[in-house]
Amino acid sequence: xxxxxxxxxxxxxxxxxxxxxxxxxxxxxxxxxxxxxxxxxxxxxxxxxxxxxxxxxxxxxxxxxxxxxxxxxxxxxxxxxxxxxxxxxxxxxxxxxxxxxxxxxxxxxxxxxxxxxxxxxxxxxxxxxxxxxxxxxxxxxxxxxxxxxxxxxxxxxxxxxxxxxxxxxxxxxxxxxxxxxxxxxxxxxxxxxxxxxxxxxxxxxxxxxxxxxxxxxxxxxxxxxxxxxxxxxxxxxxxxxxxxxxxxxxxxxxxxxxxxxxxxxxxxxxxxxxxxxxxxxxxxxxxxxxxxxxxxxxxxxxxxxxxxxxxxxxxxxxxxxxxxxxxxxxxxxxxxxxxxxxxxxxxxxxxxxx
Ligand SMILES: Nc1ncnc2c1ncn2[C@@H]1O[C@H](COP(=O)(O)OP(=O)(O)OP(=O)(O)O)[C@@H](O)[C@H]1O
Ligand SMILES: [Mg+2]
Numbered sequence: 124x125x126x127x128x129x130x131x132x133x134x135x136x137x138x139x140x141x142x143x144x145x146x147x148x149x150x151x152x153x154x155x156x157x158x159x160x161x162x163x164x165x166x167x168x169x170x171x172x173x174x175x176x177x178x179x180x181x182x183x184x185x186x187x188x189x190x191x192x193x194x195x196x197x198x199x200x201x202x203x204x205x206x207x208x209x210x211x212x213x214x215x216x217x218x219x220x221x222x223x224x225x226x227x228x229x230x231x232x233x234x235x236x237x238x239x240x241x242x243x244x245x246x247x248x249x250x251x252x253x254x255x256x257x258x259x260x261x262x263x264x265x266x267x268x269x270x271x272x273x274x275x276x277x278x279x280x281x282x283x284x285x286x287x288x289x290x291x292x293x294x295x296x297x298x299x300x301x302x303x304x305x306x307x308x309x310x311x312x313x314x315x316x317x318x319x320x321x322x323x324x325x326x327x328x329x330x331x332x333x334x335x336x337x338x339x340x341x342x343x344x345x346x347x348x349x350x351x352x353x354x355x356x357x358x359x360x361x362x363x364x365x366x367x368x369x370x371x372x373x374x375x376x377x378x379x380x381x382x383x384x385x386x387x388x389x390x391x392x393x394x395x396x397x398x399x400x401x402x403x404x405x406x407x408x409x410x411x412x413x414x415x416x417x418x419x420x421x422x423x424x425x426x427x428x429x430x431x432x433x434x435x436x437x438x439x440x441x442x443x444x445x446x447x448x449x450x451x452x453x454x455x456x457x458x459x460x461x462x463x464x465x466x467x468x469x470x471x472x473x474x475x476x477x
Contacts, residue, residue, distance in 0.1 A: 152311060182284060327472055356377070410440055
């Protein structure tokens with residue numbers, strides 16, 4: 124096992140990371156937890172086991188390296204401590220699915236067995252991108268975290284929001300407030316204030332619109348995806364009005380899908396808004412030429428781009444033609460002008476800068 128700051132220093136020495144004082148300051152928090160977890164507990168008849176370390180709630184602007192630091196922490200723990208790194212949203216969906224199953228079996232308190240299963244499987248939970256927008260999540264996180272903390276599970280998390288702003292303006296928010304207090308008590312809240320948006324830096328000057336579709340575009344996009352995500356990533360299922368909307372690949376705020384995944388299916392504005400909210404960067408491959416032959420796909424594409432534009436999502440895509448040449452004949456060309464212009468604007472190097 125290597126301490127988190129040693130891993131970081133090694134990455135800086137080999138040139139894969141820039142030394143950043145704000146990140147170094149936050150690393151101390153991960154080192155603190157790492158050390159507490161890796162120090163063997165001396166057991167004695169009269170010696171009580173020490174309480175588990177407080178977790179950390181790392182928050183701040185986009186691209187500051189929060190997820191990267193959390194990943195280093197998970198890497199540092201290695202196989203020595205049962206740790207699970209999971210996107211918060213995906214985790215909550217598992218919880219809901221488990222509760223659904225428990226209820227179907229007639230269990231009155233459906234959360235209890237689900238929380239128990241989590242507690243049995245991990246010692247450390249590393250949540251990426253904690254945010255709470257859904258009332259069904261808001262109403263159970265308090266009890267869920269209470270159970271996790273009571274069992275000594277250590278929670279670390281990244282977020283773009285300070286705890287006090289979680290579930291802001293949400294329905295029945297007063298019932299949610301104890302959860303905020305619990306977080307403050309059991310986790311050290313740490314704001315990462317850094318002037319550098321590394322994600323933006325990585326994309327600075329990089330091409331983000333590739334045409335035509337083909338092996339060259341595919342290769343370039345695969346390289347960008349690897350650079351931004353380390354190549355890993357799994358599907359992210361978003362629940363929109365009880366339905367599943369799937370992004371085939373997702374990691375660290377970056378989603379990846381093909382045109383047909385998102386526009387070839389019966390998705391609507393609500394689905395696109397949910398996608399735009401869930402990602403900071405969308406990699407969208409194989410946008411075909413649009414015409415009256417694929418009018419429905421084209422209409423959905425316009426809606427998707429509008430949603431991404433409003434949410435200032437960074438778009439990296441491959442397309443059959445330049446934006447202005449994507450849709451040149453038939454009904455809808457006029458409406459598409461705005462989409463083409465947005466596609467242009469979204470290629471700007473400053474687009475999406477926080
Ligand atoms: N010190 C650094 N040197 C070089 N690259 C870095 C550094 N810190 C982070 N990065 C890279 O910048 C990108 C963004 O970092 P990361 O995903 O950790 O940001 P974040 O704070 O989690 O952002 P968000 O709030 O949007 O989730 C990643 O590709 C990451 O590897
Ligand atoms: Mg992140």
